Every structure is written in C-alpha cells, then in structure tokens.
Amino acid sequence: MTEAKALPFALPERPAVTRIRKRDTREFAAPGPLRTQPMRGFEDDFTDIVDYIIRITNQIWPERQVGRIYDTYDPHCVVYNATGTVRSVEEVVAATTASIHSAPDGESHHLNVAWSGDEDEGFYTSHLGYSLSTNLGDTIYGPATGRRIGRLFVADCVSRNNLIHTEWLMRDNGASVRQMGYDMHEVAQCLAEAPFREERIVVAPTRLEGQAPRSLHAAAVETVWDWAVRHFNDIWNMRRFDLVSRDYSPHVIAHWASGRVANGLRNVQALIIALNASVPNGAVRVEHVCWSDETDGVIVAVRWTLEGTTVPGGLLGNAPAGGSVAIMGSSHFRFWGGSIVEEWTVFDEVGTLVQAYRS
Secondary structure (H helix, E strand, O other), X not given: OOOHHHOOOOOOOOOXXXXXXXXXXXXXXXXXXXXXXXXXXXXXXXXXXXXXXXXXXXXXXXXXXXXXXXXXXXXXXXXXOOOOEEOOHHHHHHHHHHHHHHOOOOEEEEEEEEEEEEOOOEEEEEEEXXXXXXXXXXXXXXXXXXXXXXXXXXXXXXEEOOEEEEEEEEEOHHHHHHHHOOOHHHHHHHHHOOOOOOOOOOOOOOOEEOOEEOOOOOOOOOOHHHHHHHHHHHHHHOOOHHHHHHHEXXXXXXXXXXXXXXXXXXXXXXXXHHHHHHOOOXXXXXXXXXXXXXXXXXXXXXXXXXXXXXXXXXXXXXXXXXXXXXXXEEEEEEEEOOEEEEEEEEOOHHHHHHHHHHO
C-alpha cells in the first residue's frame, strides 16, 4: 500500500487493480492478460473495474464507438448533472453524439479512477479526466467559435453486470464558456429561461445543528470516510480556514473549477473562502468517498453537495442575491507523506449560475 503508514486514516486490503497515472493512454487500448478481481457479469476481456471504465471511455469518446453505450449503460440509466437529469440510454447516446459533433477532434486524458464496492453490491467509480478539443460546432452556449477548449471532468458511476445504471456527471463548463469567449453570466441567464423538465428543490440548510452552533469534528478519524467528513465539516462548514494547514502540504497545488489553479496554502484557502463567500449560508454534505492506490500516492475521491443561497461577490462573481443552488462537486485529493499534495475540485459553475438565476 503506497505510503499507507503515513496516511491520516487506515485503508483496508483489497485486490490490486490497474494503475493509470504516469502511463500512456495508448497502453489501455488492448485488454490485459488476466482478470485480477471478481467481476461477475462483465465482459470477459475487462481485467478489473478501472480497466472497464478507462477502456469503455476510450471506445465511446476518442474511438467514436458511440453505440458501445448500449452495451455498457442500463436502458433505464439515470445521469445527474448540474442543470438536469437524463433518464434513458437513448438520451445518453444523443447527448454524446451532440457533444462529439461540437468538438470532433476531442481527446480524453485520464487522471485517476478511484473506486469502491464489489461484484455483489456493484462497483462505484470516480473517474477524473481532462478533455481537450476545438469548438467547431454550435453548443447550448452559442455558435461555434473555433477556439481550443480544455476542461476537467469527473464521472461518478455505479455499475453492475457490465452496465452503468447511475451516474453523477460533473464537467468544468465554466472553463469551456470562458475559453469560448462568452460571458458566463449572460450564458447562464439565457439558459435559465429555457424549459426545465425536473426542477431541483433546494432547502437552504441551517447553520446550526438543532438549536446549537456547529462544532468541529470530534470523533476519531479511523477510516477514509471519517477523514472526508472531518475535512469538509471543519474547513468548509465551520469556516476554520486555518485548518487547511492540517490537511494540506505547504507545497500543494489545486486545480479548481473554471480553470483556476492555486499554489500553496494561502491560495488554496483563498479558493475555498471565495466559494463560501458566494454562498455564505451554505453547508456542504459528503455524499460518497472512494479511493485508489496509485503510482504517485493514494488518491481519495469525495463527491459532495453544497447547498445554500447566493449573494453577489466571491467566486461566482455578480451572482443574483437569494438564488437557491445545490452545487454538485467532486474533489480528488492526492496524498503523499500524510498530506494532500495535489487536489482537483470540479463543479459546473455555469450550471450553478443557471440554478441561481432560475430560482
């Protein structure tokens, strides 16, 4: 187990799976020689759950085998994103086709796949990647611009018997809109006027626990779930931004939504403060935690939701006052020597503003 003794939590033993960091994507084109973990119902040539996610992503996107979606998604799959919900495999195929049309030279680069589960309960995967393309087709944001676009994405999937039945998709659409040259608030206001099939209900959480103020996480940190709950409770919910130095290395680098990059503790603090300044009554809730033992350290993936109401200022800029938002985000933390040395936090800033303007 990579650097296991130095980690602030204990990790259980589990089967070794494919490592993808610091490897050429072309190495994943062909199946491995032997299956390394039980995967009942999956196609025989998938080595393990990471190999499954990487290779079907390559087949569907760069190789343009869009029809493979029928083989790897449940007919009644549900895909959640910042502005709506997809509820059938046909909608997934249609959305994928439209996305490829708008950027026909698109590339997918795989940064990490964290995972949990097994063949009985199903596998949960959190796939962090980076897409690079040229905007050559019209999109919901506006006419084609011909500009190069690079953005992070995280796809959290639950799969069983070779089929993905539930997915949470987080794309850095803020980065896309900025690189296309559009004004993010103008785009969000326009999209907020479009018909919306499923209205998200957001009840802003109280900043209290019952009748008492919130408190720092008091329970012992033994598992990776314990660590994630403590991290987001203490730093985000309790606004103890000074505790960034407890969890992060002094030399940390953080990659955030809309292409923001922060180096060092003070700049990571600034990002977290900026988002909380835009949603001052917000509270974050940890939804799922999984991990991977990679070549350059253990990576912990946390899917979270930040709920509250917006005010002008902070990371979201001149957002409307009183806009109800539920920000669906994912943070991948790379540990080395017991501290976070690299972070990727992805959420849809455009989708968040659409929610705010719609409410």
